[in-house]
Amino acid sequence: MLFRIIKNSFLKRPKAVLLVFLSIAMGAAVATAFLGIAGEISHKMALELRSYGANILLEPSAAQGGGFLREDDLPKIKTVFWKYNITGFTPYLFGVADISAGGKKERGVISGTWFAKQLEVPGEDSSVQGIKGIAPWWDVQGRWPEDADEAIVGATMAKRLGVVAGKELDATVGGRTRRFHVVGVVTTGGYEEEQLFAPLITVQSLLQRQGKVSRVLVSALTVPMDDFGKKDPASMTKEEYEKWYCTAYVTSVAKNVEEVMAGSRAKPIWQIASAEGSLLKKLNSVMLFLTVLALVSSATAVSTSLMASMSERSPEIALMKAVGADRLQISAIFVGETLIISIAGGVVGYLLGNQLAGIISRTVFNSTIASPLWLFPTAIISAFVVAIAGSVVPLRRALLIEPVRVLKG
Amino acid sequence: MVESIIETNGLTRSYGDICALKPLDLQVPEGEWLSVMGHSGSGKSTLMNLVGGLDRPTAGSLRVGGEDLLALSEDGLARFRREFVGIIFQQHHMVPYLTAVENVMLAQYFHSVPDEAEARSALERVGLGHRLKNRPGELSGGEQQRVCIARAIINSPKLLLGDEPTGNLDHKSTVMVMELLKELRAEERFTVIMVTHNQDVAAWGDRTIYLDDGVLVREERMKS
Amino acid sequence: MVAVKLIPHILSWAGIVLVLLRGFPGRRSVVTLTSISGFVIGVVGTFTLFRSFPGTVVFGIVTSALGVVFLLIWGISVASIYRSTGRGVTFLWVERLVNTSLCAGMVAAIAGVVAGAVGICRLPVTDKTVLGLSLLVPASGAVAYAVAYATLAIEKRLPKSFAVSPYGMPTAVAALLLFSSSSILRLDLFSPLSMKVMKFAHDFVHQFMESMLIPDHVFIQSYLWRYIGLLFGKEIGFWGGLFIWFTPALLVLLAGQFERLPPVAHIRQGAQRRKILAAAIRERRFRLVIPLISLLFFVAAAYQSRFPSVEYWDPKPIVVTATSSGEIIIPKKGEVDLEDGKLHKFLFNRGGKDARFFVLMGPAGQLTVDLDACAICKPDGYGQADGTVICYYCKTLIPLETVGKPGGCNPVPITFAEKDDGVHIDALTLINEWGNTVQSTSKIKEGGK
The missing domain is CATH 2.102.10 (Rieske Iron-sulfur Protein)
Structure with a gap:
């Protein structure tokens, strides 16, 4: 019966229903769009931060005038104080090469690295180091290279060159050409998809940079930064410094590694991103604020239009009361109406908001977004919240209607 | 000795300074048809609203069907209205977007659970078997009032209240409605209180009381 | 600190006692007493077991007891749905049994034993001396007594409309027991259940479909492979586990909804007939409250099992x-x-x-x-x-x-x-x-x- 009442009430007053529906749908759409964009940006940032991948970047220090790190220093990383907290590391050597395959040709980055190298360090257990260990999210179609002339290609580059696993390609640097056998295509979700990855030793000889490395990524088990960890070690007391040094903050591990790599500078990767991170935080709170604002205004719109229809419907409410409806029954009818509108409004708002988020991120942020799963419940819930917040005042008004006054004469 | 269904003692209702109903003592025995007459503003509608649990007195006591209406909460009054009273208004108050049968079912829904078959037969009983699916806009005044009667009696009330139920009807429809009420009362044996300013309508009752300025001025027993 | 860890378990048991008190109306004293003694027996008995057997054995026993409880409510829920659809099967002797104080006492005692056993599993049993045992008996007795009588006092104040149906009661008891045990990793039932489901799915595919798993088989077109792939996925265990986990409570809910209304055709007056129907429907709705709450506890248990709170293992030296x-x-x-x-x-x-x-x-x-x-x-x-x-x-x-x-x-x-x-x-x-x-x-x- 409740549904019969609500259905007929909708059919009879399509305009009023449409108004409420639009207010709710708008609110839900704005909430979906803003939260979707905010969430997506945070997600992308989180990927950048690589929270569980490498968290320390070793580069040649600027003081040394650019240059390179020495490959010979690498095993020392396994001998530092925090050696047991370092779960893996990978050296990289970058160079620009003319890469050609199947008649297509382009300039691209060739990157020499370790994939899964057996590393023997005197006095320590042997271990396997390389990309495979520190970048477990790399998705290789095919297999990892094993021989010196095998390589894997980033997905974007592979698409442009039309290369798949099993093909061959040539890389030319300064007149020297080397032929690689492509054994896999790698998807990483990052800039790596633009590169060609080959064993370090091969790339070193191709670039004429024997024994040299341009950067090292280190992955370490660290303690989350707290206020103590952020203190400047230079200003600590001796006791504090001891505790800081013996706590596996990413900064102290980085400092530890830096000490053994000649001419290097270690940066915790979050440091690179922290400037962007605080900007992101601000952006997110602006987004959140705008979302709340949009929801409040759409709740106000809902409230206003319900108020208007309530005064139009007061004879009907008075009649229901006279026939014997108690407050719960009256509320059930009117809250039921708004909730049903809000479900429809939530679904439509979600669809609209998704499109809106797509358009905004294309035009403003110049990136596509994949809508996360949690957006749908968020849209529905925000529609509910808008509907309920908007119907509190009108419902109170309805419950206060006195049948005697309205039905008189 | 028939028991009184309504007992009032010094029943008073005032709106601010205006006293709509001066202290009134009234007994209505069960099964009686009582007509209440008076000019507009004489307090007759106020009396009916108080008895029907739509309004609360400012002083005095009011017992209807053994229930002390002053002691009931707002929801308690709602329960009293749906289980004990049927009300018919002067302006045929139906929910505009519901059909005739749905308007009757509405009363069933508030009372307990809707039962469409029963609602249909109630409408057939008031001679509207052919207009079940029509909305109020498509019904004449007399037809609407008959829907209201069907709705008022659907929950088998002990007390039927009419606030000038024929006030807006022509003579032919008035007679039809009154005949119907009489018939139904014979079957269901409910008590009727009917407010009217029409002498002919009042004459359908067993007893007529006259109110003037909130005071009971005269009482008349019909001889049928 | 140990006492804080025990609070959820004691509250779960209090919930069980509450449900039992309502589920066996008029048998308050029997339910209260057997609940208390069951709880104490569970605590002390499990403690004694820990003294004489290695932990794995004891945890195994308690886990199996929980498993049996879960299987029991599966049976009960199937029976409930079968009855509510109005099949003419009535086990009169079962119904008579349910209404005896013997049955009330048995159920209360068993629930108490399992609840007590689960609770003591939370405590790191380090003190295995007789002294510990002699302390444990009065301590657990006092806790059980206080909790049970507090629950009794609460139960007396609850509105009458809060009724527990004979099917809702065991569901709620099982839900609370499983909730209580899910916070102890070694007693957790949901994760092993998911694991079993996954293993079963894999075995099924291997043994029954091996012959068809040749590419380009007549019956298996390439698009079907995607669905077969689902059976091998990690998720199958989780979803299958969820299905088995929630079905009993859902069946009991459904059975409540299917429950037949009293016959009213003989009542001539429409208003009276409808009032009886409305009252029956209202009562039926109230009976859904307990299965719904149980369902929430099942959700909480599955959640706790899926995302266990990390606790460092730190034994006393x-x-x-x-x-x-x-x-x-x-x-x-x-x-x-x-x-x-x-x-x-x-x-x-x-x-x-x-x-x-x-x-x-x-x-x-x-x-x-x-x-x-x-x-x-x-x-x-x-x-x-x-x-x-x-x-x-x-x-x-x-x-x-x-x-x-x-x-x-x-x-x-x-x-x-x-x-x-x-x-x-x-x-x-x-x-x-x-x-x-x-x-x-x-x-x-x-x-x-």
Whole structure:
């Protein structure tokens, strides 16, 4: 019966229903769009931060005038104080090469690295180091290279060159050409998809940079930064410094590694991103604020239009009361109406908001977004919240209607 | 000795300074048809609203069907209205977007659970078997009032209240409605209180009381 | 701290008592008394079992009891749905049995035993002496008495419309028991259930579909492979587990909704007939409350099982002494099983000097003996988490593989000899090693957290 009442009430007053529906749908759409964009940006940032991948970047220090790190220093990383907290590391050597395959040709980055190298360090257990260990999210179609002339290609580059696993390609640097056998295509979700990855030793000889490395990524088990960890070690007391040094903050591990790599500078990767991170935080709170604002205004719109229809419907409410409806029954009818509108409004708002988020991120942020799963419940819930917040005042008004006054004469 | 269904003692209702109903003592025995007459503003509608649990007195006591209406909460009054009273208004108050049968079912829904078959037969009983699916806009005044009667009696009330139920009807429809009420009362044996300013309508009752300025001025027993 | 951990278990049991009191109306005294005694028996009985059998056996027993409870409500829920659809099967003797105080007492006692057993599993049983046992009996008795009578007082104040149907009652009891047990990793039922489902799905595919799993088979077109792939996925266990997990409560809910209304055709007056119907529908709705709440507890249990709160394994140090030849000998399978992959702490005292150390079997299967302190931090000791140990002082995680190697914040290794009768440690070396290590790092001498 409740549904019969609500259905007929909708059919009879399509305009009023449409108004409420639009207010709710708008609110839900704005909430979906803003939260979707905010969430997506945070997600992308989180990927950048690589929270569980490498968290320390070793580069040649600027003081040394650019240059390179020495490959010979690498095993020392396994001998530092925090050696047991370092779960893996990978050296990289970058160079620009003319890469050609199947008649297509382009300039691209060739990157020499370790994939899964057996590393023997005197006095320590042997271990396997390389990309495979520190970048477990790399998705290789095919297999990892094993021989010196095998390589894997980033997905974007592979698409442009039309290369798949099993093909061959040539890389030319300064007149020297080397032929690689492509054994896999790698998807990483990052800039790596633009590169060609080959064993370090091969790339070193191709670039004429024997024994040299341009950067090292280190992955370490660290303690989350707290206020103590952020203190400047230079200003600590001796006791504090001891505790800081013996706590596996990413900064102290980085400092530890830096000490053994000649001419290097270690940066915790979050440091690179922290400037962007605080900007992101601000952006997110602006987004959140705008979302709340949009929801409040759409709740106000809902409230206003319900108020208007309530005064139009007061004879009907008075009649229901006279026939014997108690407050719960009256509320059930009117809250039921708004909730049903809000479900429809939530679904439509979600669809609209998704499109809106797509358009905004294309035009403003110049990136596509994949809508996360949690957006749908968020849209529905925000529609509910808008509907309920908007119907509190009108419902109170309805419950206060006195049948005697309205039905008189 | 028939028991009184309504007992009032010094029943008073005032709106601010205006006293709509001066202290009134009234007994209505069960099964009686009582007509209440008076000019507009004489307090007759106020009396009916108080008895029907739509309004609360400012002083005095009011017992209807053994229930002390002053002691009931707002929801308690709602329960009293749906289980004990049927009300018919002067302006045929139906929910505009519901059909005739749905308007009757509405009363069933508030009372307990809707039962469409029963609602249909109630409408057939008031001679509207052919207009079940029509909305109020498509019904004449007399037809609407008959829907209201069907709705008022659907929950088998002990007390039927009419606030000038024929006030807006022509003579032919008035007679039809009154005949119907009489018939139904014979079957269901409910008590009727009917407010009217029409002498002919009042004459359908067993007893007529006259109110003037909130005071009971005269009482008349019909001889049928 | 231990008492705080027990609160959810005691509250779950209180909920069980509440539901039983309502489910067996008019049998308050029987239900209360048997509940209390069941709880005490569960606590004390499990404690005694822990004294005489290794932990695995006891946990196995309690887990099986929980499993049986779960299977029982599966049966009950199927019966409920079968009855509500109006099949003409009525087990009169069952119904008569349900209404006896014997049945009320039995159910209350069994629920109490399992609840008590689950509760005591939460406590690290370190004190296995008779003294502990003699303390436990009055303590658990007092707690049970207080909780049961508080519940009784609450139950008396609840509105009458809060009714518990004969099917809602066991569902709620099972839900609360499983909720209570889900916070203890070793008693958790949901994860093994998911695992079993996954294994079953894989076996099914292997054994029944092997013949068809040849590419380009007539019946299996390529698009079908995607669906077959689903059966191999990790998710199948989870979803299948969820299905089995929630079905009983859902069936009971459904049965409540299907429950037939009283016959009213003989009542002539419409209003009266409808009022009876409305009252029946209202009552039916109230009876849905308990299964709905049970469903929530099932959700909570599955959630707790899926996302267990990490607790560091940190046993109390066991006091050891040296033999006359100055050796500490710890048997491999003595009081504790040294080779179970867990951290086992010991405390040695000589001449007023304490030395704390632990024995741990690494993932490689190599025993190692280390001080419960590292060379740099204050000796706050270590706790064990998944795949690592954590230094309580600097919160550094140390991979299990590297425990036993010196350096960093790793625990300081101690030389030891592994012989047939156990692990031999030189007491003097231990004390000196501890002294040297701690001297430079410690101002406080306090173990564990």
